[in-house]
Amino acid sequence: MRAVLAQLPNALSLARLACAPAMVWAIVAVEHAAAFWIFVSAGVSDALDGFLAKRFKLNSVLGAYLDPIADKALLVATYVVLAAYAWLPVWLVALVVFRDLLIVGGALLVRIVTHSLEMRPMMISKINTAAQIALAAWVLTGLAFGFHDAAISRVAIYGVAATTVLSGAAYVITGWRRVGAWESTSPGKSGPGGEGA
Incomplete structure (x- = not known):
């Protein structure tokens, strides 16, 4: 069982x-x-x-x-x-997909450089995912039951866009710092016997 x-x-x-x-x-x-x-x-x-x-x-x-x-x-x-x-703007979908590709590519790069990959979801990423789900649910609800509010849609779209940019930037900064921290502590990168010695 x-x-x-x-x-x-x-x-x-x-x-x-x-x-x-x-x-x-x-x-x-x-x-x-x-x-x-x-x-x-x-x-x-x-x-x-x-x-x-x-x-x-x-x-x-x-x-x-x-x-x-x-x-x-x-x-x-x-x-x-x-x-x-045309129920969602193309630019928003392009932004969402680009952010996902950026995170996946960045994660692979961090894995290759540091030989480690400990990616934990950030709060801004969770907010972004919730915003994406809410927007999709709002549009699908409107299509299924025949109602639409342009003002709410506009707020939801720009909310998704803002959190997408912020979460993408947060992952890039975190990945950059992780690589930098690894390089500063990795044997042969600094100190006696390292490069520049």
């Missing part, structure tokens, strides 16, 4: 990953109510996934990678397809 329970968080993450193409299909097929419920189901899955992992200590190496990948795949797919139909 424990073995089956241990795989449940990963199964939920895989189901959430499958929601990404399902979301694209629903919006392309103009099944906006379906798109809304897919997004809601994914949110419930994410919450249940996290609860099970913490409550029963079911954390795993696979889950540590699979959970954020599933979350990001769904968000990016949702943003891209909404932008394709």
Whole structure:
């Protein structure tokens, strides 16, 4: 029973990953109510996934990678397809995707240079993710139930843009400092016998 329970968080993450193409299909097929419920189901899955992992200590190496990948795949797919139909501005989606690529590229660079990768989510990053989810949920709710408020949409869009820039900058600065700290303490980088000696 424990073995089956241990795989449940990963199964939920895989189901959430499958929601990404399902979301694209629903919006392309103009099944906006379906798109809304897919997004809601994914949110419930994410919450249940996290609860099970913490409550029963079911954390795993696979889950540590699979959970954020599933979350990001769904968000990016949702943003891209909404932008394709002009329900979100293209510049915002480009900014969100660029920030994600910047963080992934930076993390790989830090890993290559320092041979270590201890990336913990920052508070600004959590705020950014919450803002992205709220904006997507707002747009999908409007499409599914036929209401729209331009003022709220504008505030949400610029809120996502601001937190995206701030979180991206925070990760760049943190990565830069980590590399600098590693270089200052790495053998052969300074002091007797090092470069410049």
